[in-house]
Amino acid sequence: MIGLCLLIRRDLRLAFRGGTDAMMGVIFFVLAAILFPFGVGPDAAILPRIGGGIIWVVALLAALLSLERMFAGDHEDGSLDLLYLSPVSLGQLALAKAIAHWLTSGVLLLIASPVLALLYNLPSSAFLPLVATMALGTPTLSLVGAIGAALTLGARRGGVLLALLLLPLYIPVLIFDAGAIDGAIAGRDITPQLMILGGFLLAALALAPWATAAALRQAIE
Amino acid sequence: MLHRFANPARFSRIAARVLPWSTALTGLLFVAGIYFALFASPADYQQGDTVRIMYVHVPSAWMAMGAYTFIAVMSATSLIWKHPLADIAARAAAPLGAGFTVIVLTTGSLWGKPTWGTWWVWDARLTSVLVLFFLYLGHIALTHAFDNPQRGAKAAAVLALVGFVNIPIIKFSVDWWNTLHQPASLTRLDRPAIDPAMLTPLLLMGLAFMAYFITMLLIRMRADLNAARARALQLSAAE
Amino acid sequence: MSIGIGNRGNVQGLTTHKLGCIRGERAVFAGLDLALNPGRAMLLSGPNGSGKSSLLRVLAGLLPAAGGRVDWEGTDVTEDRDGHRARVAYIGHADPLKPSLTAAENLAFWAKLYGFDPDIEPALFQFAIEPLADVPVRYLSAGQRRRVTLARLALGQNSQAGPTLWLLDEPATGLDPGAVSMLANTILAHLSNEGVAIISTHGGRLDALLNDHADRFDMHEFAA
Numbered sequence: 001m002i003g004l005c006l007l008i009r010r011d012l013r014l015a016f017r018g019g020t021d022a023m024m025g026v027i028f029f030v031l032a033a034i035l036f037p038f039g040v041g042p043d044a045a046i047l048p049r050i051g052g053g054i055i056w057v058v059a060l061l062a063a064l065l066s067l068e069r070m071f072a073g074d075h076e077d078g079s080l081d082l083l084y085l086s087p088v089s090l091g092q093l094a095l096a097k098a099i100a101h102w103l104t105s106g107v108l109l110l111i112a113s114p115v116l117a118l119l120y121n122l123p124s125s126a127f128l129p130l131v132a133t134m135a136l137g138t139p140t141l142s143l144v145g146a147i148g149a150a151l152t153l154g155a156r157r158g159g160v161l162l163a164l165l166l167l168p169l170y171i172p173v174l175i176f177d178a179g180a181i182d183g184a185i186a187g188r189d190i191t192p193q194l195m196i197l198g199g200f201l202l203a204a205l206a207l208a209p210w211a212t213a214a215a216l217r218q219a220i221e
Numbered sequence: 222m223l224h225r226f227a228n229p230a231r232f233s234r235i236a237a238r239v240l241p242w243s244t245a246l247t248g249l250l251f252v253a254g255i256y257f258a259l260f261a262s263p264a265d266y267q268q269g270d271t272v273r274i275m276y277v278h279v280p281s282a283w284m285a286m287g288a289y290t291f292i293a294v295m296s297a298t299s300l301i302w303k304h305p306l307a308d309i310a311a312r313a314a315a316p317l318g319a320g321f322t323v324i325v326l327t328t329g330s331l332w333g334k335p336t337w338g339t340w341w342v343w344d345a346r347l348t349s350v351l352v353l354f355f356l357y358l359g360h361i362a363l364t365h366a367f368d369n370p371q372r373g374a375k376a377a378a379v380l381a382l383v384g385f386v387n388i389p390i391i392k393f394s395v396d397w398w399n400t401l402h403q404p405a406s407l408t409r410l411d412r413p414a415i416d417p418a419m420l421t422p423l424l425l426m427g428l429a430f431m432a433y434f435i436t437m438l439l440i441r442m443r444a445d446l447n448a449a450r451a452r453a454l455q456l457s458a459a460e
Numbered sequence: 461m462s463i464g465i466g467n468r469g470n471v472q473g474l475t476t477h478k479l480g481c482i483r484g485e486r487a488v489f490a491g492l493d494l495a496l497n498p499g500r501a502m503l504l505s506g507p508n509g510s511g512k513s514s515l516l517r518v519l520a521g522l523l524p525a526a527g528g529r530v531d532w533e534g535t536d537v538t539e540d541r542d543g544h545r546a547r548v549a550y551i552g553h554a555d556p557l558k559p560s561l562t563a564a565e566n567l568a569f570w571a572k573l574y575g576f577d578p579d580i581e582p583a584l585f586q587f588a589i590e591p592l593a594d595v596p597v598r599y600l601s602a603g604q605r606r607r608v609t610l611a612r613l614a615l616g617q618n619s620q621a622g623p624t625l626w627l628l629d630e631p632a633t634g635l636d637p638g639a640v641s642m643l644a645n646t647i648l649a650h651l652s653n654e655g656v657a658i659i660s661t662h663g664g665r666l667d668a669l670l671n672d673h674a675d676r677f678d679m680h681e682f683a684a
Contacts, residue, residue, distance in 0.1 A: 003573060010558075010569055017560035078554035081522055085545050086573045147383055151376045155366035164362055165380060168355040172390045211383050214300065218375040221523055369484045449485055456486050 003088035004096045011100030014073075022066075026108040029062040033116045044121055051120030052130060052181030053174075059109050059134070060170050063141045066105045067166070068159050070097050070149040075219060084220050094212035095205075098139075098146045106138030122185070129184035133177040136197040140173050143201075143208035150215035173200060229446050232306055236439045243436040250429035257422035274332040276422050280430040281324040285353060288318030288434065292360065293385040296378035306442070308374035311381065312364055313441035317434055319357035325350055349388065356384040472533060473497045473656050474519070474625060480527035481514045488514045489682040490527070496658065498624075499651050501670050504660040506679030512660035513553070515679065516627045519658065520550045532625070549616050549623035551631050555609045559598035563589055563608045566597060570612055576619040583614035587642050602634045613646055617653075626650060626657040632666045644669035 015022045036054050040046055074080040083093055113134050117127055148166040152158040180193035258276035265272035292311045299307035329347065330340045341347065360377050367373040473496050480490040488511035496502050504512045517523040519530055521537065521544055530537045537544040557566045567580045584590040587607040597605060610631060616622030626647070632640050644666055647657055651673050659674075661667050667674075 006569070006572055013565075014558055014560060073558075074556075076554070077556050077558075078552045079556040079558075081520075081550060081552055082556050082570065083573075084522065085520065085548055085550055087542075087546065087575060088573060147379070151363060151380055152366065154372070155363070155376075156368075157366070161359075161362055161366055164355070165359040168352045168359065169383065169387055171352055172387070207386070211379060215376060215379045218372060218379070221372070221375075371484060452485055 003086070004092050004099075007083075007088065007093060007096035008100045008103070011097065012103060015100070015104045022104050023108070025062045025066045025105045026112050028065055029058055029109055029112055030116065032058045032061065034119065037119075047120045048122050048126075048185070051117065051122045052126060052185070053178040055113055055116050055120070055130065056133070056137075056174055056177045056181075059113070059138065060141065060167065060174065062109060063105055063138065063145060064163055064166060066101065067142075067145040067149045068152070068162055070101055070146060071153055071216065071219070072149075072158070075153045080216070080220060084216075090213035090216050091209040094146050094150070094209040094216065097149075098142045098208065098212075101145065102139050102142040106134075106142055109138055110134040122181075125187070126181055126184045129180050129190055132194060133180050133197060136194060136201055137173050137177050140197070140201045140204045141170065143204040144169055146212045147208055147215060150212045150219060153216075153219040173197070176200070228305060229309075233443055233446055236443050240436065240439055240443075243432060243439065247429060247432040247436050250425060250432055254422055254425035254429045257425055262418050262422050263416065268336055271332060271335050272419075274328050275419075276426045278325060278328040278332060279423060280427040281321045281328065282350070283427055284430045284434055285318055285321040285325050285350065287431075288314050288321060289353060289356070289381075289385070289388070292318065292381045296381040299374070299378045300382075308371070308378065309442050309445050310438065311378060312374060313438050313445060314434075315357055315360045315364065315377075317437055317441075319354065319361065321430070321434075322350060322354040322357055326354065353388065356380075356387070360384070473500070474658075475531045475534075476519075476528060477531065478528035479515075479518065479525055479530065481511060481518055481523065482526040483514060487526070489679065492528070492682040494677060496656050496675065498654040498656055499673070501647060501651055501657040501659060501674040503667055503670065503674045503676050504658060504679055505663070505676065510679040510683060512679055513629050516550070516629050516658065516660060519625075520548050520627050521545060522550070546621075547623055547625045549613055549626045551609060551613070551626075551628045553629055553633075555605045557597045557605055557608055560596055562594050562596050563600065564593040566608060567611055567615065571615050574616070576615045576622065579618075580611075580615060582618050583611040586614040586646060587611045587639065603636055603639060606631075606634045607639055607642075610643055610646070613650070617646065617650060624655050626655065626659075628657060628659045630660050630662065632661070632664065637665060640665045641669065648673065 033055060036050070037047060040050070071080065074083060084090060088096075110131065113130055114127055117130050122130070145166055148162050148169075151165060152162050155161055176193045176196050180190040180197070183190040183193060254276065258273055262273075264270045292314050295307040295311040295314070298304050299311065326347075329350075333342065334340050360380055363380055364373045364377040367376070475495040476492055478490075479492040479494075481488045488509075492515070494502065504515065506512055514523060518525050521541060532544065532547065556570075557563075561569070564580060564584070567583060568578065570576075571578055571580055581590070584593055587610055589604065589607050589611060592600060592604060592608075597608065600608070613626065628647075631643060635643065647659070647670060650657060659666070659670070
């Protein structure tokens with residue numbers, strides 16, 4: 001537990017010292033989402049209908065951007081060897097990295113998403129569901145993303161490969177997020193979707209650090 | 222070095238003995254299957270001859286799922302028991318599985334146009350097979366993404382197991398998503414009973430596809446082992 | 461096959477039996493036997509690609525052995541991986557330092573993570589980097605960074621139950637003669653404390669300084 005906090009604090013400190021690097025993901029998030037109205041036209045009837053889905057698709061891509069560096073720095077400078085030799089297990093390391101990633105990317109996306117909802121003219125009934133799906137969905141992205149980040153450590157063209165590996169795995173989250181927002185706009189009860197998203201999060205919490213640890217072990221060899 | 226090739230060497234010997242038989246069996250099954258599929262089975266009373274696409278479409282769908290299951294089992298074998306042949310088997314099976322998946326998608330599309338009036342529907346079956354195709358692509362790409370082939374094999378093994386968890390989720394979730402948005406699409410094999418005259422060619426083609434998979438798997442594994450042995454000889458010659 | 465060196469009759473310290481290593485598809489070394497008693501260092505020599513780094517990584521448990529075994533005091537280290545990890549201090553080629561953190565912050569992180577004495581001052585003094593303590597590592601020269609990396613050894617040394625098995629992969633790279641002496645003194649203090657050190661070198665000043673307390677081991681004999 002002490003090790004976990006120590007690792008999260010270290011990653012957060014590195015993110016703060018990195019300055020604007022941490023903001024890149026959320027800037028991309030807003031910028032990419034703004035492109036769509038230009039592409040499909042600023043029709044006030046279309047934008048609210050597709051807004052929830054677009055915000056989520058762009059959030060997936062924004063989360064991918066920062067995932068590539070999750071373990072890469074520690075891999076390149078040999079820190080990963082020392083982390084492996086330390087009393088902290090690789091599973092704890094994976095969990096700490098995913099939490100730190102979520103705090104530096106998912107939370108920012110969560111804060112920015114209502115702004116995008118405004119730009120897309122989403123009805124006010126969709127705001128809370130959007131934030132709720134973000135709160136339940138983005139930690140899953142970080143946890144599952146950690147597996148991909150560990151698998152592609154040291155690979156050629158790691159970034160593109162990471163997208164190829166992770167986007168299919170992200171589809172279930174996307175389906176239920178978009179479903180929840182659509183449901184909220186249509187005035188349906190979205191508790192089932194939120195329950196399933198919560199279930200995904202719990203499953204990812206239980207399984208993803210374990211798979212990430214297996215992948216990290218391969219990367220250290 | 223010897224202990225590492227002891228097992229694969231035995232595999233190569235067995236494969237060499239099995240291959241002529243499995244190749245002949247594949248050929249026979251295909252001839253029989255195609256004969257029944259094209260000539261000795263009736264046309265559907267609604268779809269006409271279009272229904273014959275089924276004899277390629279359904280067996281390749283079975284094999285697309287079967288090959289992924291095979292890869293997942295081999296990946297577990299590789300990670301848990303560190304069997305040297307498991308990685309090679311998984312690596313050899315992935316492009317075959319991807320090929321079957323392409324056949325399912327294209328034949329399904331060709332079948333869909335005359336019967337449903339569209340090349341593509343975002344329904345549960347189609348979407349989950351499409352995701353399966355991308356899982357295959359990711360597996361193949363990850364296998365070849367590293368300078369150290371063993372690292373690629375192990376990483377791909379972890380991915381195959383993680384992806385295996387994803388398949389039921391996709392199937393289930395898209396079903397659920399589908400009912401929310403649009404009426405369920407037709408699913409061909411859901412009809413109460415299939416005519417025995419159609420079942421014979423379907424099973425024959427299924428067996429033919431499986432025999433083809435086994436034959437190609439053995440050929441690819443043997444080629445992989447031979448290439449590794451050739452590299453080992455080159456490296457030892459350099460020392 | 462091969463002939464080990466060192467005292468084979470004694471089960472103190474570190475021994476390996478027919479150790480082999482495969483990297484990729486290439487066998488790096490095979491049938492490697494070595495034995496090292498407490499209070500002794502071993503200097504690994506051999507040409508590039510002879511497997512010095514791989515051997516150190518196998519001994520640290522970072523790489524799995526392709527064959528054979530590594531024993532500590534007569535017990536296979538794979539039987540108690542956590543115990544072995546706690547025993548090892550490993551210095552690799554790269555400096556595991558974060559450029560945006562200061563030298564002191566970098567060291568303090570490793571000290572806390574490993575459960576070492578959180579007072580890092582003595583370690584900084586030992587490698588004469590106390591004036592650089594509050595400078596972000598990105599502004600340090602290669603030699604200064606190496607000294608910060610090596611100060612990690614002193615952290616363990618100044619703690620109770622610090623690592624006993626030091627595995628150092630060309631630790632003197634980029635160090636000036638003064639810093640090499642600091643490193644040699646640190647290693648000698650470790651040896652006098654019944655510690656064990658295995659060090660890969662390309663010859664030079666560190667070899668000379670450790671000469672009286674070190675066995676030599678040529679990797680060339682065990683090329684596979």
